[in-house]
Amino acid sequence: MRPMTTLGISAILLLLQNGAAAHAQATAAALLKKGFLQCGVNTGLAGFSQPDSHGEWRGLDVDLCRAVGAALFGDARKVRYTPLTAQQRFTALQSGEVDILARNTTWTIARDTGLGLNFVGVNYYDGQGFMLPKKRNVKSATQLNGAAVCVQPGTTTELNLADYFRAKSMKFKPVVIEKMEEVLNAYFAGRCDVYTTDVSGLIAARASRAANPGDHVILPEVISKEPLGPAVRHGDDQWFDAVKWSLFAMIDAEELGLTSKNIDQHAKSANPVIQRFVGATGEFGKMLGLDKRWAHNIIKQVGNYGESFERHLTPLGVERGINKLWNQGGLMYAPPLR
């Protein structure tokens, strides 16, 4: 669909919605009645959300949606995906077109407050970088004065880019294209000298789109911090909790050593921490308004955070880096399930 049409429809939905908050209070109940979860994802970013050769959506963000599906319905397949461009994503969530926005979206104060969103946590710690052809022989971002830079609109990337060049008193020519495909086409065709986005996106683009990935280098400067995380609408705290703890369960499971392969076996163990996790003791499922086996279902059907990462990002050549667990020197730290 044309971006304008989607945006227009979303704006109209905002006009027509009757008492958004009153409805929002019961997102989970409404979804159970509807029978599936509507998840807003990227139109195609390898490793985060991209349809595979069978048309199935795959990626780190997609796994978060599947985890919520498993927690809510006991079935990770009860999710439908709405591919959204950077510009469409917030309106789509605000207007109720999607129930979760899991689209490599940076958590910022403006979005958390002014846009009426609640970020549930961080599922990937990222930062913005620059990629350009190796033959340019550029070693540092400080040498980019006068470059034409390909960038997607409506992103923090676009703002960081302007800030960075302003701070360094350098000039650049933005080439701003909305669709990921088109902006990458423009970069690989040589319309711009440099492509900028989050480093994970650069790696994914280089691995999946470049004719010869070795011809492109990612500059050492990381000019921003980009905590990417899923978000929900303001106004339904219970739904916010359910999505938040679906993410935390995946991270906690990795810490506990629970995987999709071994969780059935571990469920029988006497370890009280694992007993609470799989719902054999405690009433966490009920407190979240979910089934008591919610966390068990997530890990059984989707896997823990590390499994998801290795399935989608490791094959692209993305290192775990700062996305390792906190006890292994990374930033991934989830509150305990107790």
Added chain:
Amino acid sequence: MLGHLDPAKAGAGLSQFTGAFLGPRLRPFVYQVLLAAALCLGIWYLVSNAAQNLFELGIAAGFGFLSREAGFAIGETTLLSYSAADTYLRAIVVGFLNTVRAATLAIVCATVLGVVIGLARLSTNWLVAKATAGYVEVLRNVPLVVQLFFWYALITESLPGPADALHPFPGIFISNRGLVFPILKLAPVNGWLVAVIVLALIITVAWILRPSSTPTSRDKRVGIPIALAGGLAAMLFVSASAGIELDYPAFSGFNFSGGGSLSPEFTALFLGLTLYTAAFIAEIVRAGILAVDRGQFEAAYSLGLTQRQVMRFIILPQALRVILPPLTSQYMNCTKNSSLAVAIGYPDLVSVANTTINQTGQAVEGIAIIMLVYLSISLAISAFMNWYNRRFALQGSRR
């Protein structure tokens, strides 16, 4: 009190009242008031509902964001300078001017090209007629957005990079960064003066060339305007040469600096819009000419007029009456179609407003601005074309 009333009298009064109320004079008025009231209520409902929703979702509302710093860069600007430190309002105005630039140029060129192709399709030359028919059928049956992608890909994929740019004439470079060329560098005051004189020149030339129905009246008024145009052109030359200096583009580092440039985005949009719209205009022109009665041709030829004169003084003025109303629609379509620019990265109004919506989250306000601006442009085109149309309407049919 009620008991004392004469029932017959009361009935008569009532029917008199309803008669007056719903009589032929008042009835339409009452309906219009009711309709207006319903419309106002509906709008009030939508606005208050949206405000309530936004409030409950904790989304900011109002147009206060327009004075905040935009923080994003825009690739190209028309007339107005812009940097990331400027406000959202200025960003949107820059987007608007970019839309106007693309749409105006496309409309002018599409009209010229459309008239030529429309006439050529009526040609008795088999090859010319078939070739133009082919043009029309291909161009108007392929979706515009596909054509835009085609032109954009053609420019960015097939042309060399800026370091190996084509260099057909001194100072002119063609690469996948667009066309760069030397420009006259003028002091700012001179620049404005030149702009005013150019505008005056265009108006004068348009005045000279305005079509008329009789050859004689044309000859009478031609002298003074031609003198005027000549005078203006002389002024233009003198004022421009006062501070004249050529600014040559040069390749340094990543890109060309200096000179003027046409970006691939603008060029692709301009080409796509012009060629697409011209196909429709060609058909409108053809239809207009075919609508003129055959007898008009025959009568004109029998007076001994040449083919050129027949077209110029007999056929085109009559065809114009048929052509103008659908042409107005094409002009509006062309303007609105320019919003497809967002697909190939030309920073038009929609592109800039979309980014603004996304950064501020104020979708309702942003969409309202987009709609209002396009509505204003369309109404302006419509008003101008209606004025022009009235001048050519048959005297008796003037309303």
